[in-house]
Amino acid sequence: MPTETNWLNPREARAWRIFVNAHKQLEARLHRLLLQDFGLTGADYEVLAVLSEHPTGRIPAQDLRDLLEWEKSRLSHQVRGMEEEGLIIREPNPADGRSAMICLLPAGRRAIQEAAPEHVANVRRHFIGLFTPAELDTFAALNERVLNHLAEEPFPGAIRS
Amino acid sequence: MPTETNWLNPREARAWRIFVNAHKQLEARLHRLLLQDFGLTGADYEVLAVLSEHPTGRIPAQDLRDLLEWEKSRLSHQVRGMEEEGLIIREPNPADGRSAMICLLPAGRRAIQEAAPEHVANVRRHFIGLFTPAELDTFAALNERVLNHLAEEPFPGAIRS
DNA sequence: CGGAAGAGGTTGAGACCTCAACCATACATC
DNA sequence: GATGTATGGTTGAGGTCTCAACCTCTTCCG
Numbered sequence: 001m002p003t004e005t006n007w008l009n010p011r012e013a014r015a016w017r018i019f020v021n022a023h024k025q026l027e028a029r030l031h032r033l034l035l036q037d038f039g040l041t042g043a044d045y046e047v048l049a050v051l052s053e054h055p056t057g058r059i060p061a062q063d064l065r066d067l068l069e070w071e072k073s074r075l076s077h078q079v080r081g082m083e084e085e086g087l088i089i090r091e092p093n094p095a096d097g098r099s100a101m102i103c104l105l106p107a108g109r110r111a112i113q114e115a116a117p118e119h120v121a122n123v124r125r126h127f128i129g130l131f132t133p134a135e136l137d138t139f140a141a142l143n144e145r146v147l148n149h150l151a152e153e154p155f156p157g158a159i160r161s
Numbered sequence: 162m163p164t165e166t167n168w169l170n171p172r173e174a175r176a177w178r179i180f181v182n183a184h185k186q187l188e189a190r191l192h193r194l195l196l197q198d199f200g201l202t203g204a205d206y207e208v209l210a211v212l213s214e215h216p217t218g219r220i221p222a223q224d225l226r227d228l229l230e231w232e233k234s235r236l237s238h239q240v241r242g243m244e245e246e247g248l249i250i251r252e253p254n255p256a257d258g259r260s261a262m263i264c265l266l267p268a269g270r271r272a273i274q275e276a277a278p279e280h281v282a283n284v285r286r287h288f289i290g291l292f293t294p295a296e297l298d299t300f301a302a303l304n305e306r307v308l309n310h311l312a313e314e315p316f317p318g319a320i321r322s
Numbered sequence: 323c324g325g326a327a328g329a330g331g332t333t334g335a336g337a338c339c340t341c342a343a344c345c346a347t348a349c350a351t352c
Numbered sequence: 353g354a355t356g357t358a359t360g361g362t363t364g365a366g367g368t369c370t371c372a373a374c375c376t377c378t379t380c381c382g
Contacts, residue, residue, distance in 0.1 A: 005278040019300065062330070069182075072331065073331085073369085098376065100331070120168060139303045142292070236361090242338095254360095258346080
């Protein structure tokens with residue numbers, strides 16, 4: 001155990017600060033646009049995006065959670081809210097009495113179809129469009145190293161389903 | 162206005178997904194370690210870090226907000242909580258009757274001094290240590306492009322102080 | 323069968339964060 | 353100086369997310 005702390009030097013501190021801020025501010029901007037222009041939160045959009053990509057628009061709650069990497073209670077709260085708004089609906093899963101199917105309603109499909117073009121355009125404008133294809137790959141590889149390292153050292157209770 | 166949506170191709174989608182996930186998961190892990198090992202939230206840590214870097218441990222609330230890039234109501238709520246925990250305290254600012262000084266208390270200094278070494282070590286382990294200095298610079302430059310672009314296109318009501 | 327263990331989901335409490343409304347003080351301009 | 357405007361800060365409501373406790377249904381195994 002080092003009693004002396006190995007503080008970040010300026011180069012390291014800069015890289016860390018910019019890494020954190022870039023994501024935070026971009027996410028905030030995109031969520032804000034989404035909410036202001038279409039009345040959808042980022043969470044709403046993610047759920048609708050997954051459901052609308054499925055041809056049937058119906059998937060088991062468990063699968064949805066795995067795709068989103070969400071906790072089960074989070075999905076439960078989120079789904080309750082979206083059900084009240086009439087975007088989706090819960091139905092019993094005939095294959096397993098404990099499970100639920102999450103089903104896209106017409107209003108939900110309409111909402112994602114309206115929002116997606118502008119949202120994708122915003123992602124292009126604020127992120128994709130800033131880089132060449134080669135830079136995108138470099139960027140992804142660097143970020144991926146962070147993800148892989150986290151996955152290698154799992155946390156006690158990492159995904160508490 | 163394009164009626165046809167320019168969807169992300171696989172390379173673009175991958176870069177975007179990994180960019181979002183890397184930050185989200187790393188932040189979650191670090192905050193969790195901080196909370197579990199020292200009972201400090203990420204927000205607590207940030208406030209204490211800024212205060213403890215100031216020799217006097219006392220700075221005007223406005224300066225704190227600027228440094229953290231926080232909304233004023235957020236700082237107000239956060240400060241109230243930390244005041245109840247005895248980490249910091251609010252004092253009137255003699256230079257301006259509207260303003261407040263945020264002051265580090267001994268318990269707050271102790272808390273950050275205990276937590277900082279491990280937190281910095283965690284940042285090293287999960288982020289800095291994964292890259293060469295040159296890679297760090299590359300990474301920072303890419304992230305910086307995102308930040309700069311956001312700054313160029315300010316949002317209506319961007320930092321609503 | 324029948325009971326234990328486990329998985330899927332819900333709920334409620336509490337922390338965090340944003341927004342809008344509000345209060346008090348300072349500043350500007352006449 | 354008096355009035356209008358801007359600034360610093362607080363408050364309360366509401367949405368988001370996590371955690372722990374709980375309930376139901378399934379599965380396993382004697």
